[in-house]
Amino acid sequence: MSKQLIEFLTELNTNEKLRKNFKSDKEQTMKKYGVPQSDAQLVLDKNYDEIMKKLGCDYDISRNSVIEAFKIKK
Amino acid sequence: MGKGSLIIVGTGILTPAHLSQESISRIKGADVIHALVPDPLGLSTVSKLNNNVKNLGELYYDNDSAKNGNNRLESYNLMVEAIMCDVRDGLEVCAIFYGHPGVFVFPSHVAVQKAKDEGYEAIMLPAISAEDCLFADLGIDPGDIGCQAYEASQFVFYKHSINSSAAMILWQLGVVGDVTLTKLTPAENGVKMLQERLKQYYPADHLVTLYEASTLPIMPPRIEKVTLSQLDKAPIRTITTLFVPPLKDPILDLDFCKKWNIDTSHFH
Structure with missing residues (x-):
């Protein structure tokens, strides 16, 4: 996945002008930002699973707790 | 240094x-x-x-x-x-x-x-949790009806005094029933056990919500309603949470309110 898409998604989180532009014209906004066509297509297709996979998201490591019973016994 | x-x-x-x-x-x-x-x-x-x-x-x-x-x-x-x-x-x-x-x-x-x-x-320092996102995305105010929360395995393995007049949130469905702490998926019968435990308190046709907060700004949250009886067929992922709405209204304690001179005529 391109660095531009990571940058774009990061910016989209905090830049209101970019968010509004994206809302009104997704394709042009991504093109203007320099997001490669193949990545932009995944966004347009709402192929979130593939985007997450390509980004390298690993939500398994967001599981960081154990219930009290296991803390005592292990 | x-x-x-x-x-x-x-x-x-x-x-x-x-x-x-x-x-x-x-x-x-x-x-x-x-x-x-x-x-x-x-x-x-x-x-x-x-x-x-x-x-x-x-x-x-x-x-x-x-x-x-x-x-x-x-x-x-x-x-x-x-x-x-x-x-x-x-x-x-x-x-x-x-x-x-x-x-x-x-x-x-x-x-x-x-x-x-x-x-x-x-x-x-405090930060925004998935629970905060859930309240916003599902339009739930825990102050309205009360809210209880359990880790899913803990809910399954232990006897709890569940208040079915309040909402309930069950976390970590993605490892429900796993006692080995080595799996990153539900135990073989994990969701079935959860379903059975929930049916002790709620009817099979009770609508529950599978929830996943949005993790990318281009992506909506997952808000999928299923009945309890359909729960074992629904996809459970690492970040899936279960929201169980209340089954009934709470019972007003008239004797207590009368003792303390509380006017209950406008109470729901």
């Missing part, structure tokens, strides 16, 4: 949008960062704020090798030791966890306690 200290912060669920100003400031000011952040957006954001980042993800339990311990608990303890090593070396350490660092995060609490026990300054 200064006296070491520890600050624990959370990225929130959507980074950098959920990162608080206070957390940003503390990340920037730290000597070293220990980060357990599951998405590259989060990691990239943190790295821009402070380029001395140690990735705690490298210490996460690996089912294919024994390099990070024999189960998740052992790998969490390795993370605590990695954090404490830098604290003991006199560094200002900032440890960053996904979501709220104190909600469903074992190593953060242990690290704070350990640092305090050893005489170091240690604090944890």
Whole structure:
């Protein structure tokens, strides 16, 4: 996945002008930002699973707790 | 070399949008960062704020090798030791966890306690948790009806006094029923056990919501309603949470209210 898409998604989180532009014209906004066509297509297709996979998201490591019973016994 | 200290912060669920100003400031000011952040957006954001980042993800339990311990608990303890090593070396350490660092995060609490026990300054800052996102996305106000929350396995294994007149949130469906702490999926009968336990309190046609907060700004949250009887057929993922709405209205305690001269004529 391109660095531009990571940058774009990061910016989209905090830049209101970019968010509004994206809302009104997704394709042009991504093109203007320099997001490669193949990545932009995944966004347009709402192929979130593939985007997450390509980004390298690993939500398994967001599981960081154990219930009290296991803390005592292990 | 200064006296070491520890600050624990959370990225929130959507980074950098959920990162608080206070957390940003503390990340920037730290000597070293220990980060357990599951998405590259989060990691990239943190790295821009402070380029001395140690990735705690490298210490996460690996089912294919024994390099990070024999189960998740052992790998969490390795993370605590990695954090404490830098604290003991006199560094200002900032440890960053996904979501709220104190909600469903074992190593953060242990690290704070350990640092305090050893005489170091240690604090944890609040952050946005998946529960905060759930209230916003589902339009639930826990103040309206009351709300109880359980880790799914704990809900299954223990006898609880469930209040079916209040809402209930069940967390970590993704490992429900797993007692080995080595799996990252529900146990073989985990969802079935959960279903059976829920049916002790709710009818089979009770509508529940499978919820997953949005983790990218282009992506909506998952809000999928199913009946209890359909629960074992629904896809359960790592970040899936179950919201169970109340079954009935609470019963007004008329005797108590009368004793204390409470006018109940306008009560629902």
